[in-house]
Amino acid sequence: MDRDEPPERSERTERLRRYLAELQERVEPRSLELLIRLLHEVSTSPAVHGGTYELGMGPAERELFTPALQAELLVLFGLLTTQEERVVVDLGDAPHARGMKVLVPQDRADDAEFLARHKDRVAAEAERREHDRQEVQAIARASGMEP
Incomplete structure (x- = not known):
């Protein structure tokens, strides 16, 4: 491979990229920002190994974190952690x-x-x-x- 060529993306990376692009089209920016922050938080938590984890959110974030957004976080987490x-x-x-x-x-x-x-x-x-x-x-x- 030529040093100037970007490395090939894995199938998992590509699925995550496509899903995030789709989310940008259908989720309002504040909710998407919250999702990305929470995805980072949960992906570095004990939940990665099958545990439960309580997300750190203030009142305004809790209001944004609707059941639909919760489901999106799980989908993103799954795309990030499993084939x-x-x-x-x-x-x-x-x-x-x-x-x-x-x-x-x-x-x-x-x-x-x-x-x-x-x-x-x-x-x-x-x-x-x-x-x-x-x-x-x-x-x-x-x-x-x-x-």
Whole structure:
């Protein structure tokens, strides 16, 4: 390859580039800016390895982060992190998964057992975070700090 020639783009890179170009046409600039920032944030978070992650957003950003924009973030994350086709699935109204969307392989989107395992994992992680929060508050109170 000639040094002046740009390297060939991978298929994944090309799909991501095309999708971002499409988003620029149909998403307002502030929302797109938020999406790109959140994509960067989540792509450097523990969520890359299958964990959950709470996005850092102020009130104005939360207002922009509609369910449709949430789904777009998942699609972008999937394009960035995997070769296989993935789809966005709503986990339903389970207590800890209410309104939560996940990115799953296309052939597992209708697999009730697979999705139930996702809900169970989300519930277990939420319970662990709540337990940790209560522990931190108890430590703060015992130390004379206001939790």
